[in-house]
Amino acid sequence: xxxxxxxxxxxxxxxxxxxxxxxxxxxxxxxxxxxxxxxxxxxxxxxxxxxxxxxxxxxxxxxxxxxxxxxxxxxxxxxxxxxxxxxxxxxxxxxxxxxxxxxxxxxxxxxxxxxxxxxxxxxxxxxxxxxxxxxxxxxxxxxxxxxxxxxxxxxxxxxxxxxxxxxxxxxxxxxxxxxxxxxxxxxxxxxxxxxxxxxxxxxxxxxxxxxxxxxxxxxxxxxxxxxxxxxxxxxxxxxxxxxxxxxxxxxxxxxxxxxxxxxxxxxxxxxxxxxxxxxxxxxxxxxxxxxxxxxxxxxxxxxxxxxxxxxxxxxxxxxxxxxxxxxxxxxxxxxxxxxxxxxxxxxxxxxxxxxxxxxxxxxxxxxxxxxxxxxxxxxxxxxxxxxxxxxxxxxxxxxxxxxxxxxxxxxxxxxxxxxxxxxxxxxxxxxxxxxxxxxxxxxxxxxxxxxxxxxxxxxxxxxxxxxxxxxxxxxxxxxxxxxxxxxxxxxxxxxxx
Amino acid sequence: xxxxxxxxxxxxxxxxxxxxxxxxxxxxxxxxxxxxxxxxxxxxxxxxxxxxxxxxxxxxxxxxxxxxxxxxxxxxxxxxxxxxxxxxxxxxxxxxxxxxxxxxxxxxxxxxxxxxxxxxxxxxxxxxxxxxxxxxxxxxxxxxxxxxxxxxxxxxxxxxxxxxxxxxxxxxxxxxxxxxxxxxxxxxxxxxxxxxxxxxxxxxxxxxxxxxxxxxxxxxx
Numbered sequence: 094x095x096x097x098x099x100x101x102x103x104x105x106x107x108x109x110x111x112x113x114x115x116x117x118x119x120x121x122x123x124x125x126x127x128x129x130x131x132x133x134x135x136x137x138x139x140x141x142x143x144x145x146x147x148x149x150x151x152x153x154x155x156x157x158x159x160x161x162x163x164x165x166x167x168x169x170x171x172x173x174x175x176x177x178x179x180x181x182x183x184x185x186x187x188x189x190x191x192x193x194x195x196x197x198x199x200x201x202x203x204x205x206x207x208x209x210x211x212x213x214x215x216x217x218x219x220x221x222x223x224x225x226x227x228x229x230x231x232x233x234x235x236x237x238x239x240x241x242x243x244x245x246x247x248x249x250x251x252x253x254x255x256x257x258x259x260x261x262x263x264x265x266x267x268x269x270x271x272x273x274x275x276x277x278x279x280x281x282x283x284x285x286x287x288x289x290x291x292x293x294x295x296x297x298x299x300x301x302x303x304x305x306x307x308x309x310x311x312x313x314x315x316x317x318x319x320x321x322x323x324x325x326x327x328x329x330x331x332x333x334x335x336x337x338x339x340x341x342x343x344x345x346x347x348x349x350x351x352x353x354x355x356x357x358x359x360x361x362x363x364x365x366x367x368x369x370x371x372x373x374x375x376x377x378x379x380x381x382x383x384x385x386x387x388x389x390x391x392x393x394x395x396x397x398x399x400x401x402x403x404x405x406x407x408x409x410x411x412x413x414x415x416x417x418x419x420x421x422x423x424x425x426x427x428x429x430x431x432x433x434x435x436x437x438x439x440x441x442x443x444x445x446x447x448x449x450x451x452x453x454x455x456x457x458x459x460x461x462x463x464x465x466x467x468x469x470x471x472x473x474x475x476x477x478x479x480x481x482x483x484x485x486x487x488x489x490x491x492x493x494x495x496x497x498x499x500x501x502x503x504x505x506x507x508x509x510x511x512x513x514x515x516x517x518x519x520x521x522x523x524x525x526x527x528x529x530x531x532x533x534x535x536x537x538x539x540x541x542x543x544x545x546x547x548x549x550x551x552x553x554x555x556x557x558x559x560x561x562x563x564x565x566x567x568x569x570x571x572x573x574x575x576x577x578x579x580x581x582x583x584x585x586x587x588x589x590x
Numbered sequence: 591x592x593x594x595x596x597x598x599x600x601x602x603x604x605x606x607x608x609x610x611x612x613x614x615x616x617x618x619x620x621x622x623x624x625x626x627x628x629x630x631x632x633x634x635x636x637x638x639x640x641x642x643x644x645x646x647x648x649x650x651x652x653x654x655x656x657x658x659x660x661x662x663x664x665x666x667x668x669x670x671x672x673x674x675x676x677x678x679x680x681x682x683x684x685x686x687x688x689x690x691x692x693x694x695x696x697x698x699x700x701x702x703x704x705x706x707x708x709x710x711x712x713x714x715x716x717x718x719x720x721x722x723x724x725x726x727x728x729x730x731x732x733x734x735x736x737x738x739x740x741x742x743x744x745x746x747x748x749x750x751x752x753x754x755x756x757x758x759x760x761x762x763x764x765x766x767x768x769x770x771x772x773x774x775x776x777x778x779x780x781x782x783x784x785x786x787x788x789x790x791x792x793x794x795x796x797x798x799x800x801x802x803x804x805x806x807x808x809x810x811x
Contacts, residue, residue, distance in 0.1 A: 134789055153618045160612040167609035170601040177594075189594035241795055242786035258786060265788045288784060288792040295796065296706055316771050326782035326797025329740050333774075334702075344597065351768040355759040356619045366785075369636060370723035373797075374777035382773055387698040387735040398597045406605040500605070 109252075109438035111450065114461040121432040127262060128431065134261050135430040141367025142421060142475070149363075158360045159479040161353045162415035165345075169405065172314040172347045173396065179317030183379040185392045193223025196397045200225060200306065200339055201232050203393055207337055209234055209303035213295075215321070215331040216240040217308030218256055218418060219343050219397055222440045222453065225306070236306070239295050239327040241288070248275040254434030256441060257365045257420040262433050295327070305331035305389070309342035310417070311357060312394070315350040319394065321375040322361060324368075329375050338389040340377070344396050345405075345414040357417055360477035364419040400453045400502075407500055409488055413448050415478045420445075422472035422482060428465050437462060444472035448485040456493050456503030463489035533563040620763070622722065622756040629721035629754045630805070636724025640780030641793055643802045648809050649750075653683030656713070656746065659802060660689050663744055665710040669694050671733040676715035676748045694738055705737065711744035712737075712798075718753035719803075720761060725779040726803065727761060729772040736774050745781070745798040750806050 109117055121127050165172060177187045188203075190196035196219075204212060212229060214220065214236055226236040226247075238247045242259035246252065249271045253259030260268065265282055272278040278290045307328055311320040319340050321328045332338045348354065362368045381388035404410050423429040423443025434442035439450040439459065447462040463486045466472075472482040491497045494512075495505030522529050536559040543558045545551070562570075591599075624632065634644045647655040660668060668684070669692040671677035681691060692709055714734050716726045726747055730736035739745050755761050758777070762768070767775065782797030793799050 130788075137789055150618055157614055157616065157618055160614045163609075164611040164614065167611035170598050173598065173601075189592070189597055191593045191596060195593060239796070240786070241784045245786065260786050261789075263788075265790070268787050284787045284790040284792045287787060288795050292795055300702060300706060316768055318771055318775075324782070325784050325795045326740060327795070329736075329776075330796055333736055333740065344601075351762055351771075352616065352759065353614070355757065355762060356616065358758065359619065368640075370725055370777070370779045372640070372778065372780050372783055374725075376771065376775040377773075378771045378775070379773050384732045385735065385773060386694065386696060386732055387737045388773060396597075398593075398600075402597055402600040405601055408606040408609075411606075411609075 109435045111438040111459045111462055117436040118432045121436045127433050130262055130264050131430050131433045135424050138424040142364060145363045145367045155477055155479050157356050158477050161357060162478045165348045166414055172349055173344060175314040176312055176347050180394055183317045185394050188395045190395055190397045192399050196223050196395055197225055197228035199395055201229060203339055204234050204304050207303055211302050212236045212304045212306055213298055213302035213331050214238050215307035215328040216243055217341055219308060219341050237298055239331055241291055245271060255420060256418055299330045299334045302335040304337045305335040306339045307331050309340050309346055311354055312342055312347045313351050314347055319377040320354060322371050324372040329373055332377060333388055336389055337391045339393045341395045344398055344401050361417050361419050364421040364477040404452045412480050415480050416445055417478055419477055421475045425471040425475045427467055444482045448482055451489050451501055456501060456506045460493045460507050537561050537563060619757055619759040624721060624756055630751055632721040633719050633724050633754050637780060642780045645804050647804050647806055649806050650809050652804055652806050653679055656680060657687050665689060667692050667709050668711050668713055669709045669738055669742060670713040673733045674715045680713055694735055705741050709742045711746055712739055712742040713746045714739050716747050716749050718755060719749050720758050721754050722757045723779060725777045728776045730774050740797050743798055744800045746802050748804045
């Protein structure tokens with residue numbers, strides 16, 4: 094029934110772009126399959142998260158999580174040096190990369206040093222961020238994803254649509270079709286059959302891989318320990334079976350001490366998928382030691398900056414770096430749950446993506462993302478480390494129109510002369526009472542000329558119309574005793590309410 | 591200037607100046623105050639909720655239970671260590687059984703294909719368990735290498751009931767993990783699983799399909 098080996102050929106990944114956010118959102122909203130898949134998944138995740146914190150003092154735990162992350166950031170340069178020293182003492186080679194390109198080059202050179210042709214990968218968002226697979230494939234090295242969700246989206250020539258559940262946008266029938274087309278598996282709706290087929294296909298690849306590449310959930314400075322959180326076991330396979338393990342992490346993932354790990358792990362699993370704990374928590378300290386019979390001969394750690402040290406400069410934006418990548422903000426976001434992850438066109442979608450990606454890609458590319466939010470506050474409320482995401486969205490909106498500190502790449506990109514002049518004019522009017530009264534009186538007289546459409550704003554709303562008589566004039570008339578008993582008549586029914 | 595020096599300099603010469611580090615109060619992840627019975631009950635409830643199986647045995651008769659389990663599960667080839675008392679006792683008890691015992695104290699390169707294709711089960715000791723989350727903790731050794739709990743489709747873990755502690759934090763602190771970490775430390779909570787196909791739970795996606803925990807109690811307990 095199942096094919097011995099999959100026919101995964103260097104796929105070209107389908108690309109979405111944050112510049113096209115509005116068009117992609119429009120397409121997603123018109124796609125009932127996408128709507129249904131996300132709605133079902135996210136409703137379930139929200140319920141599970143709520144239930145799993147039942148017997149916890151959640152606020153105290155969140156406070157602790159936030160403190161641990163803030164403490165790590167406060168000491169970040171020292172902790173990175175300590176991590177490096179302890180990893181090296183443990184036998185883990187440490188490499189530093191200023192950007193994604195440099196990180197890709199380091200990893201490619203490590204692969205080439207072992208004459209590697211086949212790489213197996215555990216889930217790692219930072220490698221998605223730097224487009225590592227494409228880089229390796231261009232160098233003739235096949236990089237195969239081993240997390241089942243990542244494997245499926247890679248077979249389907251797509252990128253992940255969620256940071257925890259990469260294939261959440263696909264339903265069972267679609268996945269069955271992908272496995273049939275790409276691996277020859279007989280069409281089935283039986284999830285156990287599909288999972289068994291993937292197990293069989295990927296086990297061959299684990300054995301054949303020259304190098305395993307993984308992400309890192311927490312890197313412990315005190316002990317030089319790399320922590321990996323997972324359910325499937327592919328992370329353990331990736332970091333144990335091939336002769337070389339390369340771990341890749343953003344520089345912000347470091348924590349000070351081992352005792353910081355249990356609270357963060359408790360927050361991560363519960364926030365992400367509503368689990369008390371994941372199946373595996375894997376703590377890697379060194380390569381295979383003398384006398385040991387398995388495990389990689391070499392372990393490398395690549396520390397990637399890629400814009401993070403820029404975020405680090407600003408007291409307010411710094412909070413973005415607390416993130417432990419649980420995805421709870423996207424699971425609870427009314428925008429994400431309706432348009433799905435691909436719509437954002439970025440590695441990290443949803444609220445966290447909307448505050449992180451402008452730093453990594455610049456606001457020229459991502460100017461629409463901070464507006465992809467109703468500012469309902471759900472993301473900030475569920476964030477396990479209390480990142481004030483709505484405040485940061487507002488800050489980035491201000492930056493995009495040139496009203497912030499100007500230290501975000503592309504700041505001011507949305508500023509237009511006419512809009513700036515219009516607001517300046519409004520400011521002048523609103524602070525000069527006689528001009529204001531004259532203006533509102535004229536607006537009232539010319540109300541029939543008010544436009545019925547105001548761009549996308551009126552797609553789902555009626556346009557506001559100036560009242561025939563201003564509130565100010567009505568109050569004045571009322572006070573003068575000339576009220577006819579119909580004081581609100583001029584406004585009734587004329588404003589969208 | 592190297593990438594390392596550039597990154598560290600940027601972090602040190604921060605525009606908004608030095609940051610202050612808040613204190614951390616860890617009380618919320620410790621001091622559960624559970625009794626031994628509550629710990630065992632909670633461990634069992636949580637690990638079985640994620641598809642782990644628990645069998646209660648005594649220290650004296652546990653190998654008989656193991657032999658029965660292997661027979662019930664149709665295990666023909668069992669991989670196990672040699673030196674740890676769990677492995678030594680199992681070897682002695684299974685010497686005349688029909689199960690073939692597979693040695694794991696040899697370089698994996700010489701038997702990788704065999705391990706993937708021909709081993710039905712791996713037997714390991716564990717260092718202890720965590721009641722709060724229903725987790726086992728293992729520090730693999732040359733005697734019981736890390737793949738022993740990962741590659742075979744059935745993982746049989748032997749746990750002494752009196753080694754269950756309250757929380758992960760308590761284990762890390764009480765056993766001074768920070769004072770000397772092994773090559774690899776593991777928490778295991780159930781068999782390998784995924785929900786990547788439309789949120790439908792499936793077991794055994796990459797690692798073991800089944801996890802059976804033999805919880806050993808003192809005789810007469």
